[in-house]
Each structure stands twice: as C-alpha cells, then as structure tokens.
Amino acid sequence: MNDVQKVQYKERYLRAKRNGEKFFPESLYRDMLVMFAIFLLLVGLSIFIGVAAEPKADPSDTTYIPRPEWYFLFLFEMLKFFPGSLEWVGTTIIPGAAVIALLLLPFYDKNPARHWKKRKFAIGFMSVVVVAMVFLTIQAAVTTPPQKNASAVAATLPAQITAGQDTYSVQCAECHGPDGGGGVIKGVKGLEGFKMKAINGQDEMYTRTDNTLYNIVEYGQPDLGMPPFGKAFGGELSRSDIDNLVTYMRYSWDNRVQMPKEAAQANAIPVLGPKDIPSYSVNIAPIVKRYCVSCHRPGKENNNYLMGGYNDVMNSGDHKPNVVAGDLNSNLIRMIHGEKITAGGAMPPTKSLSPDLIAIFERWVKAGAPEKPAK
Numbered sequence: 388m389n390d391v392q393k394v395q396y397k398e399r400y401l402r403a404k405r406n407g408e409k410f411f412p413e414s415l416y417r418d419m420l421v422m423f424a425i426f427l428l429l430v431g432l433s434i435f436i437g438v439a440a441e442p443k444a445d446p447s448d449t450t451y452i453p454r455p456e457w458y459f460l461f462l463f464e465m466l467k468f469f470p471g472s473l474e475w476v477g478t479t480i481i482p483g484a485a486v487i488a489l490l491l492l493p494f495y496d497k498n499p500a501r502h503w504k505k506r507k508f509a510i511g512f513m514s515v516v517v518v519a520m521v522f523l524t525i526q527a528a529v530t531t532p533p534q535k536n537a538s539a540v541a542a543t544l545p546a547q548i549t550a551g552q553d554t555y556s557v558q559c560a561e562c563h564g565p566d567g568g569g570g571v572i573k574g575v576k577g578l579e580g581f582k583m584k585a586i587n588g589q590d591e592m593y594t595r596t597d598n599t600l601y602n603i604v605e606y607g608q609p610d611l612g613m614p615p616f617g618k619a620f621g622g623e624l625s626r627s628d629i630d631n632l633v634t635y636m637r638y639s640w641d642n643r644v645q646m647p648k649e650a651a652q653a654n655a656i657p658v659l660g661p662k663d664i665p666s667y668s669v670n671i672a673p674i675v676k677r678y679c680v681s682c683h684r685p686g687k688e689n690n691n692y693l694m695g696g697y698n699d700v701m702n703s704g705d706h707k708p709n710v711v712a713g714d715l716n717s718n719l720i721r722m723i724h725g726e727k728i729t730a731g732g733a734m735p736p737t738k739s740l741s742p743d744l745i746a747i748f749e750r751w752v753k754a755g756a757p758e759k760p761a762k
C-alpha cells in the first residue's frame with residue numbers, strides 16, 4: 388500500500404464507522420437469535436430423528452474399520468499417501484502448516500482489495516485446496532464405505548432381551564440348560580456327568596450384579612469348567628452381545644423386575660390349539676432355536692446335523708434324512724425321546740425336552756413336516 392492508498396483506506400474506514408452499526412448490541416443480538424434458532428433445530432432433530440446407536444466400543448474387535456465423520460474424510464484419505472513411518476507428515480505437518488498459515492494470514496496478506504481480479508493468487512490457491520479436499524472426500528467415501536452392521540444393534544429393551552435370549556440359547560444352553568435350570572450335563576466334553584447348579588434362582592440373581600454376570604461371561608470361570616466368551620479371550624461374543632445376554636437373564640430370572648410384555652411375546656413358543664397343524668416356521672423354529680441350535684451348529688459335535696433352517700433340519704446329518712414326513716420313527720423323534728440311533732450319545736443332553744414340546748415335534752412330523760402354515 389502506498390501513502391495515497393493508505394489515506395483513502397482510512398477515509399473509507401471512518402465513513403463506514405460513522406454510517407455502520409455497533410457490534411454491541413446490534414451484531415451480538417443478531418448472532419444470538421441465529422444461535423438460538425440453530426439450538427432449537429438441534430433439539431428438534433435429536434428428539435424427532437435421533438441417531439441410531441452403534442455397537443459399544445470394543446477394542447478386541449479386529450474387524451472394526453474406524454472411519455471419521457464426513458467432514459474429516461479428506462484428512463483420513465490423505466493419510467493413505469503417507470504410509471508407515473511417514474504417517475506423521477500426513478497427521479501433523481500438513482494439517483498443522485495449514486492451520487498456522489490461516490492464523491498468520493493477517494500478517495502476510497495485507498492486500499485490502501476484495502475483487503477477485505485483484506486477488507488472483509490467493510483465490511486460485513484456495514480453490515485448488517478446496518477442490519483437493521472435495522476430491523479426497525469423495526475418494527474416501529467410495530473406497531471406505533461405512534460399516535454395515537451398525538444398524539443391527541438392538542435399540543429397545545424388548546429387542547435387547549430377545550437378542551440376549553437368542554445368544555443364551557446358542558452359547559449357554561448346552562451346559563446350563565435351556566432356561567438356566569442346570570441339571571446333569573451330557574454331551575459336553577470335559578463336563579460329562581457334571582451336576583450343574585441352577586443359575587436362574589433368586590439366590591444367584593440377588594447376589595450377582597449385572598456387572599458380575601457380565602464378567603463371568605466375558606472371562607468365564609476356567610477353573611470351574613466355564614469357558615470365557617468375550618472376543619478378547621477367544622470367545623464369540625462382543626460387548627453388546629454380553630450386555631444383551633445379561634439383560635435377558637436379569638429380566639427373565641430376577642423376580643424383582645418385570646419382563647416387558649412385548650419381549651415375553653417375542654420369546655414365547657407359540658401355543659398350539661388341539662386342532663392346529665404345526666408348521667416349521669411358526670411352531671418348530673422357535674423350539675429348535677432355543678433347545679437344539681446350541682449344539683446343532685457348525686463347529687460342534689452333532690453328527691453334522693445342522694439345524695439352521697428348514698432345509699438343514701430336513702436334509703442334513705450323518706443319518707439323514709432325520710425327518711421323514713409322516714413317520715414317527717424318524718431319527719429326530721427317536722433322539723428327543725432319548726433313544727440312541729448310533730453308538731454315540733443319547734439325546735437330548737443336560738435336560739430332556741419337556742413332553743409338551745416333544746408332542747409338538749410329533750404332531751408336526753405326523754402332519755407331514757410342513758414348512759409354512761397351511762392357509
């Protein structure tokens with residue numbers, strides 16, 4: 388700036404000051420109004436829309452891909468240009484230099500002009516930066532899509548209880564029985580004949596906090612024969628899984644809390660009227676889920692009889708078919724009556740299936756083992 392320019396500038400400044408408005412209260416008042424409106428908008432969004440919960444943070448989960456919010460994606464993408472030992476350039480030097488350059492702007496750019504024709508370098512440079520940021524953001528969004536399983540979190544109490552019961556049936560029922568009642572263990576290596584105490588009684592529920600139950604499941608009780616289930620200890624359960632499991636145990640077994648009606652209904656095995664014809668999807672699947680899948684899933688001893696769905700139940704197993712429509716001598720029926728079909732073991736272990744559940748299986752096989760209810 389030369390002297391003439393300086394004088395002109397000073398004049399403009401004084402004129403603006405005379406005609407303009409004061410920062411306090413005019414500007415401040417306007418800012419406060421806008422801030423309040425944004426505040427109301429945020430409150431409204433969180434009440435009426437909200438954000439879906441993600442699973443609890445789990446340091447032992449190696450499949451988790453960390454991904455920043457969209458406005459930081461360009462930084463995240465930039466990291467990919469600085470592998471390994473150069474990472475600090477991407478995380479610290481470049482962003483740090485950019486912030487310092489912006490902070491020092493008033494000291495090195497004293498050009499008072501506003502028209503872009505007089506600020507070609509500054510505007511050109513900043514445009515390149517903005518284009519680069521947009522480009523990196525798009526690239527990050529394409530190459531690292533958000534994790535999909537985030538929506539699978541059980542958000543309501545009934546959903547958590549149901550999820551917990553499913554986990555219980557798969558992971559715990561083989562030793563503790565389908566409802567925590569215990570009994571003599573059969574068919575579990577290392578615990579054959581062990582007399583398992585009940586864990587669903589009030590003495591257990593009153594003396595174990597949720598936290599204690601959580602830890603028992605996460606760490607197991609290896610000296611007593613219970614394996615650890617937390618992922619960090621070689622188990623299959625994430626933190627949310629264990630939380631849901633504990634919620635299920637608490638609401639089902641502790642008589643100081645009341646099971647929500649919805650959860651009770653979702654977990655109930657449908658009642659079969661005397662004339663109803665049972666079908667797999669309505670009547671058998673819930674029983675299989677709760678009483679059979681803990682052993683009849685991949686990786687367990689079960690004669691390769693996997694009970695994950697109708698087709699598997701009908702067509703898998705070393706002695707398939709285990710279900711023959713209409714034939715009460717089917718392997719499945721014999722097994723749940725405790726007959727041996729091989730030299731191996733009798734079924735079911737730990738606690739035999741109650742007579743009314745056995746009756747449902749029998750009526751289903753007799754009716755031709757239909758998959759779907761007749762319309």
Ligand code: HEC
Pocket residue numbers: 555558559560561562563575578583584586591595600603604608611612613614616632
């Ligand atoms: C391989 C067999 C086995 C499996 C599977 C198993 N447990 Fe256990 N659990 C045991 C044994 C053995 C004990 C010790 C029982 C005793 O002390 O009499 C035990 C004890 C417990 C106790 C009581 C501990 C205490 O001190 O009060 C709880 C609660 C429990 N298990 C919950 C679970 C849950 C929930 C699962 C499913 C994630 C599970 N267990 C799966 C074998 C098992």
Ligand code: HEC
Pocket residue numbers: 561573574575675678679680681682683688689690691692703704705706707709718719720722723728729730731732733734735736737740
């Ligand atoms: C605690 C574990 C466990 C549970 C729970 C269990 N099973 Fe089994 N099941 C086994 C084992 C082990 C075998 C293999 C027995 C053998 O060696 O003959 C088996 C075998 C079978 C077979 C014969 C499969 C074949 O092709 O040889 C049928 C059918 C069967 N189970 C049905 C059921 C049904 C129905 C349920 C639920 C009501 C159930 N099982 C629950 C452990 C279990």
